[in-house]
Amino acid sequence: MAKKILGFVGSKRRLGNSDVLVRTVLSKCADMEAEVEIIYLDELDIRICRGCLACAFKGACVQKDDMTELISKMLKADGLVIAAPTYLFSPSGIIKTMIDRALMMSSYLDEVDISRPAVSITVAGNKLWNPLGVEFLNQFCFAFGFSVIDYLEAYAPGPGEVTLNDDSMVSAEQLGVKLLDPEAKRRQPDGYQCPVCFSRCVRISDKDNAQCAFCLTESSIKEDRLEVKENQESFWTPDHRKRHLAEWIFVTKDRFMENRQQIKENLSKFRNK
Template identity: 30%
Template sequence: MKILVLKGSPHKNGSSNLLADEFIKGAKENNHQIEEFDVAHANIKPCLGCDHCGMNGPCIQKDDMASLKEKILESDMLVFVTPLYYFGMSAQLKLVIDRFYSFNGRLTSKPIKSVLIAAAWNQADDTMDDLLTHYRTICNYLDFDNQGEILGLGCGTVSMTRNTVYLKQAYQLGKKI
């Protein structure tokens, strides 16, 4: 299976990417083809809502989304990786999802699996509720087959994350894919 990991953290060596790396390790052991794309450091502009694309054509903007779009459409699975910022995904990852608009029809017509990996400082049980609802709504809207979520509570720093069960959970999820 071709898996595209969309890393949405501005911190290249942060907790959410650490969790993603464990997922990748498990998935590679199952001989899946993994590609990582650092959306947080790519040149991706926000959707203008201009409707030039008509939801199924070229976007008027010329940025890294054109190459990312092709990678997405060639993939069997998307892994959304984000730190939790104010109870939602990072703005960098949200930019990419908003830009799905230009190829919405192609996304919904292709069977795509997905996973969410998120890290939060807070440990309260309801910390990830809004992010989880948003992610699942995106999956429902785009007909993505959600394969699971790793919601790392108490993962505010890499050292905090290393002392949680979430690294093992991320590895195991990657291994079972």
Template identity: 30%
Template sequence: MKVLGLIGSPRKDGNTEKLVNAILDGAAEKGAEIKIYHLARMDLKPCKGCMSCKLEGKCIIDDDMQELYKEILSADAIVLGSPIYMWEITALTKTIVDRLIALTCWQPCAKPEYPNLLRIKTRLVLAYTYGNPDPNNFNQYFKYMEGLFSFLGFDVQGSIWVSGTIGPDDILHQSEIFEEARALGKKL
């Protein structure tokens, strides 16, 4: 079983990376093969809206998303982590979410044999960190994101988040979250 970790924070070794790693550690404890990508270290361009993916059967942008498409399609489970920037996921994370349009068939596809996430049902955990100390501050947003990924065809296993993290190590003061994160990873 392969579990893919996608880290959407530009900050190296920050709170989000630590949270995603804890989930992946849990999955590894159960024998999963782990692969991690730091989106900030990749060449990821925004979707151009050209809809070539619907006509040609693949995204025509020549960048590192081509590698990620393969990884996403071959993963049994994915952990997508992002800090909250201005009440939502980082632009970096949103870039790859938009690019998932190439894997969807919720509109007529010229090439219906094209890999379709709606049939794949890859398991997904969403992980967030944010600075506001209120642990319920983004509950509605996190529910909305689960709805989006369910619509895209993922088998959403749940969301985990840590509030009150400003400095890159602040998550370490909330050690109970690591147990929860590892348990989520084991479940994956």
């Protein structure tokens, strides 16, 4: 059976750099006899998370938009490629909007196969102005049940200008090959990147220890790298997410219900102001 690879474009510009690079990845996958589908996220009805936790408590989001169908597509996919432009230090807003909705995955954690590969492509005018492109796009992949095996940073200011950059175009093709090659080696983290999600954003707890700000994995700070501590796992593993539900989200309901009347009274003074 042919493998199914999804391609997400987080840009409104058709034939822009993000679109071209996702198409390049998917074209290579199609050449290798995979079934491919490209999805333009701006064409979907994706609403802002309400923070009501209904998806966790009741098993379904109360908002009737395209997220449920999109999650169904992702659960059936064998691999994922996502690209988005950076306009001001981080990817386009639709990426964060969808990450905020990832609690909807609570109902599907037993179905998630986190061995499925994903690759991300961050596009910007220059590296200096793109400090969080890799981080947010990789978090997107992990949040929806994939494991990032590689990523591409492509720098091209003008629409479609990436086609003039042979290195970026070849790298995109190689990402397509990597998505379908079961023997492909996972990219090695550079310098002080998180060994799990490749984030370069860490919280330093002391001179010897750090915690990734995007997957919460704790690492020891070595001379030239971060090294994951023993018995550590990413927040995005199904087991960790189940514990988060059981030990934090579900227990907050009882506390809230106990104090509901007092909260209602406290809020009354803010009404009609």
